[in-house]
Amino acid sequence: MKIPFPTGPRALVTDSFHRYLERTYKLGVAMSMADLGGAYNLNAPVTSDKGRFVARVYRPWVTRPRLRAFQHLRHQLKAQRLPIILSLPKADGRMVAAFDHRVLELEPFVPNSGAVESWERYEKAFSLLGRLTVLCPGRSQP
Secondary structure, three states: OOOOOOOOOOOOHHHHHHHHHHHHHOOOEEOOOOOOOOOOOOOEEEEEEEEEEEEEEEEOOOOHHHHHHHHHHHHHHOOOOOOOOOOHHHHHHHHOOEEOEEEEEEEEEEOOOOOOOHHHHHHHHHHHHHHHOOOOOOOOOO
């Protein structure tokens, strides 16, 4: 029996979302109504008095425990000296926020051209992928 997957619509950037980020993260936010894209999540750029960030608002099926597991994995990978971006805590110190029945996190903004334009960058990228393979025991090798 196939169970329907609860996709739900992507979140939208609204004035109330803007105010929520200001209150929750104690930021002076000057946020554009832009959307950086993403097939599943809303990825909204945030410019604040404390720097540039990305607010990632997940679809309804992503729960608090699931997001905490993602964050835990990123911390483990960062501890292995992989270039991983970590979420910022809310003003109360907790890592997972929720708005409009969806979990979200705030991360530092890292500009990216989206292009790997040189062999040097390819070598670095594939070297990092190789390290990930070593760090994931139990995975089958190609």
